[in-house]
Amino acid sequence: MPEYREPSCLRDVAAFHRLFKAPVVGSPAIPDAKRCALRVELLQEELNELKEAISQNDLVEVADALADIQYVLAGAVHEFGLGTRFADLFAEVQRSNMSKACATREEAEATVAHYAAKDQPARIEECDGQYLVYRTADNK
Incomplete structure (x- = not known):
């Protein structure tokens, strides 16, 4: 970088x-x-x-x-x-903003479940040992 x-x-x-x-x-x-x-x-x-x-x-x-x-x-x-x-x-x-990165896969999966409960599908991406959750609709 x-x-x-x-x-x-x-x-x-x-x-x-x-x-x-x-x-x-x-x-x-x-x-x-x-x-x-x-x-x-x-x-x-x-x-x-x-x-x-x-x-x-x-x-x-x-x-x-x-x-x-x-x-x-x-x-x-x-x-x-x-x-x-x-x-x-x-x-x-x-x-x-940086706190939005999940430290564990479990935390990321819980975040995905939170979005799913709101009818907002999301996906998980691993990056440098952290887990990033993105809403599918807008990639945020």
């Missing part, structure tokens, strides 16, 4: 926001409706660009769109006052 360098996006975008007098809020808060709408519009614009780049099979534009999404997302993190807490928030999401 390749080594990944951690981007400095939160720090870099904070510098950009300060320079251009855009909000860098120090504690968690919901911005006013106009700023919230702007944040959602900016993210949607970049998602639309990603969708278009994918449809054109244009890897350069895909890369550009992904970098833009990261940049706009970092701006939203700052505007919602989550910049100093975001590493912890992300770590918790990572912990939660």
Whole structure:
């Protein structure tokens, strides 16, 4: 697996926001409706660009769109006052997501049974000594 360098996006975008007098809020808060709408519009614009780049099979534009999404997302993190807490928030999401891997086949089979009881067929895949359960309908 390749080594990944951690981007400095939160720090870099904070510098950009300060320079251009855009909000860098120090504690968690919901911005006013106009700023919230702007944040959602900016993210949607970049998602639309990603969708278009994918449809054109244009890897350069895909890369550009992904970098833009990261940049706009970092701006939203700052505007919602989550910049100093975001590493912890992300770590918790990572912990939660990784906990979805089952340690034993029995645990995985119990998970499959749980989905089956909800009329959601699922399958088990073994990977690196852990058991991953995927719903058949959406492969999630």
